[in-house]
Amino acid sequence: MCFVGAVAFQEGEVAFALRKVARKGEHRSHKSAGMVTYDHDLALPHIVRGLGMATEVFTPEGLEELKGRIGLAHLRWATAGGLERANIHPLSGNFQGKPFFLVHNGEISFRRALERQFATYQPEVTSDTKFFCALIETSGEGNFEDALRYALRIVKGTYSLIVLYENTIYAVRDVTENRPLYIGTKEGVVCIGSETLIFRSLGIHPRQVKEIRGGQLAIVHGADLSIEWKTFEGPSDIARIPRLCLIEVVYSMHPANITYGRTVQTLRERLGWQLAQTWRPQADIVVGVPDSGVAAGKGFSKGSGIPYEEALIRYHQSGRIFYSRVDERRDMYDIKYDPVIEKLEGQRVVLIDDTIFASETIRAVIEIVLEAGAKEVHIGIPAPMIVAPCFYGTPTSSEHRRLIAKDHGGDQQRILEEIGAPFGGRVKSLTFLPLGDVKQAVVDTKPMVDGYGDITTRNFCDACFLGGKRHIPVDADGYTM
Ligand code: SF4
Ligand code: MG
Numbered sequence: 001m002c003f004v005g006a007v008a009f010q011e012g013e014v015a016f017a018l019r020k021v022a023r024k025g026e027h028r029s030h031k032s033a034g035m036v037t038y039d040h041d042l043a044l045p046h047i048v049r050g051l052g053m054a055t056e057v058f059t060p061e062g063l064e065e066l067k068g069r070i071g072l073a074h075l076r077w078a079t080a081g082g083l084e085r086a087n088i089h090p091l092s093g094n095f096q097g098k099p100f101f102l103v104h105n106g107e108i109s110f111r112r113a114l115e116r117q118f119a120t121y122q123p124e125v126t127s128d129t130k131f132f133c134a135l136i137e138t139s140g141e142g143n144f145e146d147a148l149r150y151a152l153r154i155v156k157g158t159y160s161l162i163v164l165y166e167n168t169i170y171a172v173r174d175v176t177e178n179r180p181l182y183i184g185t186k187e188g189v190v191c192i193g194s195e196t197l198i199f200r201s202l203g204i205h206p207r208q209v210k211e212i213r214g215g216q217l218a219i220v221h222g223a224d225l226s227i228e229w230k231t232f233e234g235p236s237d238i239a240r241i242p243r244l245c246l247i248e249v250v251y252s253m254h255p256a257n258i259t260y261g262r263t264v265q266t267l268r269e270r271l272g273w274q275l276a277q278t279w280r281p282q283a284d285i286v287v288g289v290p291d292s293g294v295a296a297g298k299g300f301s302k303g304s305g306i307p308y309e310e311a312l313i314r315y316h317q318s319g320r321i322f323y324s325r326v327d328e329r330r331d332m333y334d335i336k337y338d339p340v341i342e343k344l345e346g347q348r349v350v351l352i353d354d355t356i357f358a359s360e361t362i363r364a365v366i367e368i369v370l371e372a373g374a375k376e377v378h379i380g381i382p383a384p385m386i387v388a389p390c391f392y393g394t395p396t397s398s399e400h401r402r403l404i405a406k407d408h409g410g411d412q413q414r415i416l417e418e419i420g421a422p423f424g425g426r427v428k429s430l431t432f433l434p435l436g437d438v439k440q441a442v443v444d445t446k447p448m449v450d451g452y453g454d455i456t457t458r459n460f461c462d463a464c465f466l467g468g469k470r471h472i473p474v475d476a477d478g479y480t481m
Pocket of ligand 2 (some may be wrong): 289290291292293353354
């Protein structure tokens with residue numbers, strides 16, 4: 001779950017614009033950040049890379065050095081390859097004596113074969129993304145676009161990929177459309193990135209933004225900012241069917257993002273409303289767990305008639321706990337959430353959260369709410385249970401994080417018992433929204449942007465909810481978290 005971005009200007013330097021854009025993508029990763037700009041006058045790239053958040057790595061002093069009207073930025077949450085400095089994007093390679101740079105969100109499957117083929121290539125880099133570089137370098141093709149196409153014919157897996165070679169940007173989204181990617185333009189500016197909320201920071205109205213669809217290649221020429229739209233085939237055995245990551249929709253994306261023409265906030269309200277159609281616990285108030293449970297909480301309140309209360313406030317300097325070490329997390333929950341005691345005392349509370357990965361977040365929230373004086377709680381999750389790890393680039397589980405639904409074989413009663421164990425019977429019920437209802441609710445959400453009428457319930461990846469690796473073939477042998 002990374003952030004990729006690119007900016008090209010007709011006039012002026014892009015480094016500070018890339019910083020702005022990257023800061024808007026920081027909810028997607030805090031681990032490392034990198035930027036490259038291309039100085040056309042000197043035919044020289046300028047690079048900055050480091051561990052930490054965009055604001056820490058992209059310092060104003062450092063960016064003064066990054067000349068150029070075109071560039072890329074990346075924020076990394078590693079799902080393949082560790083956090084070592086060598087793995088920080090942009091990664092780079094060499095084509096016909098000139099460097100190219102590449103930022104990637106997603107995960108390459110069938111890596112064992114590529115690892116064998118390129119055993120000696122950039123040995124210090126363990127990020128799967130390096131195989132794009134290796135394939136481009138060794139393609140034997142006469143021009144860069146053909147070399148990139150060669151790599152795209154071979155690589156299987158998920159990617160939203162942006163490449164910079166000389167004064168040109170190549171932006172592609174794999175044929176399964178699994179990872180988001182958008183492009184927006186205005187006079188003298190082209191911007192590309194993982195979420196639509198970045199565009200407003202450059203004065204591009206979100207309604208003017210469109211998705212780069214699966215199998216599309218957008219080539220942005222730095223000289224005049226013209227965009228060539230092309231398609232590519234991808235590997236012959238990968239079906240060209242959009243399968244957008246459903247976890248992106250219910251959890252990862254910023255609520256202001258627009259995906260498949262639908263605002264994520266509206267879509268999550270709809271999910272909460274949908275949950276209320278089949279589940280009505282005896283309760284006095286509904287509380288959404290901030291931030292991503294709030295929209296669904298409000299939707300649930302509308303659907304159920306149980307009043308919504310902002311009884312849990314998020315302290316915004318706390319960051320996303322998902323990215324923290326397990327042993328640090330309990331303290332971080334206390335920092336992150338503040339109960340509004342007056343609203344909770346004596347109340348029967350429905351807590352709505354976006355998803356449950358392990359059980360620690362929801363347990364911590366229950367504890368905070370009960371300690372604040374709530375009488376009892378019910379837990380509503382407007383998403384299905386996650387019963388399998390992701391092989392496509394979302395860090396839903398790792399050796400440090402279990403999946404509670406997987407451990408209990410998807411048995412809702414056992415999950416409730418584990419979550420409620422420390423609270424002496426005060427956690428009264430737990431429910432999830434079935435997969436079919438989630439997809440239908442997303443499709444039924446009215447688009448605010450035209451052009452996505454073709455989206456159906458088939459167009460979402462659901463592998464981690466089903467426990468299978470169904471849509472995009474994965475070589476389990478080649479998979480390393
Ligand atoms: Fe997203 Fe789950 Fe599919 Fe991974 S398996 S891409 S997290 S829906
Ligand atoms: Mg949350």
